[in-house]
Amino acid sequence: MKKTYIQLFLFLLLLVFSGCNDEWKDEQFENFVSFKAPLTNEGVSNIYVRYKGDQKTTFMLPLIVSGSTLNDKNMTINVAVDADTLNILNYERFQNREDFYYRELNSQYFSISPTVDIKSGENTALMPIDFTLKNIDMVDKWVLPLTILDDVSNGYKVNPRKHYRKALLRIFPFNNYSGTYSGTALRTSMEGYENETPIVKSEIRSYVVDENTIFFYAGNIDEERQDRGQYKIYATFNETGGVSLRADNANIKFKANKDASYTISEQMDAVRPYLLHRYIAINNIDYQFTDYTMVPNVDITYKVSGSLILQRRLNTEIPDEDQSIEW
DSSP states (O other): OHHHHHHHHHHHHHHHHHTOOOGGGSOOSOOEEEEOOOOOTTSSEEEEEEOOTTSOEEEEEEEEEOSSSOOOSOEEEEEEEOHHHHHHHHHHHHTTOGGGOEEEOOGGGEEEOSEEEEOTTOSEEEEEEEEOOTTOOTTSEEEEEEEEOOOTTOSOEEOOSTTTTEEEEEEEEEOSSOEEEEOTTEEEEETTOTTSOOBOOSEEEEEEEETTEEEEESTTOOTTOTTGGGGEEEEEEOTTSEEEEEOSOGGGOOEEOSOEEEEEEEEEOSSOTTEEEEEEEEEEEEEEEEEEEEETTEEEEEEEEEEEEEEEEEETTSSOHHHHBOO
């Protein structure tokens, strides 16, 4: 009797395994094409482009083919600028606050090819985007919106999942001095109340003007202000360690009370020995300005003093310094 059970069990095993095949060799998921451009909390994908004036800088945007097997055919992917998606994003996030809207990057600042080739046997390709960013005004929040177009010949299928066929690239040109500074050592006080508790911001973002110049907003003004463009403070770095501060709007009555300076120091990371920390400190900041738009018909003078510190993290194992920066 026991022998009969064993024979029956072996027979059942034979039936089970005879029904198996190598289905893992077959495609389990569709080969969909998509951008690799993950979104931030702001609904866009931040990219950083080295500022070179009127010279071209190329950014490589990845395209990927999803699926469980290797892509087995040549594909020509059609790409286009997608203003409609940007318009929808602006209204859904900001409603009627048009001063917060992302602006579509003007065609004078970039060029792209309308097609990208992905070869058979490859699941990725890089789409070159050429930027020429001279004279770009970073008061506006520039975005390059791209989409993958459907292929009527069915040479490829676009990933149907939300955001995968879109790339909303917010452009941040950078030079050696731009980025987000720690502002905890910079104090802003109303004139006549210097002994009161000053206004301190944890972070102060700076923006590129040219290869050696950045701007930031005066005092406690930031991107939340509708009139922020009227309160730009320019900082130009020279080779001798000096920083000259100026403003181009006479209405803010900007005055630098002393010359600022900067220092650069470097330190290797204690945990990751390949990571270099580069610190840029702007010292002896001392200026005053007038806020003439916050309260109608009332001028409020502020005094700003202290220092700013920027930290750059560079992966020394990557030879291209622009690519080695960990933003």
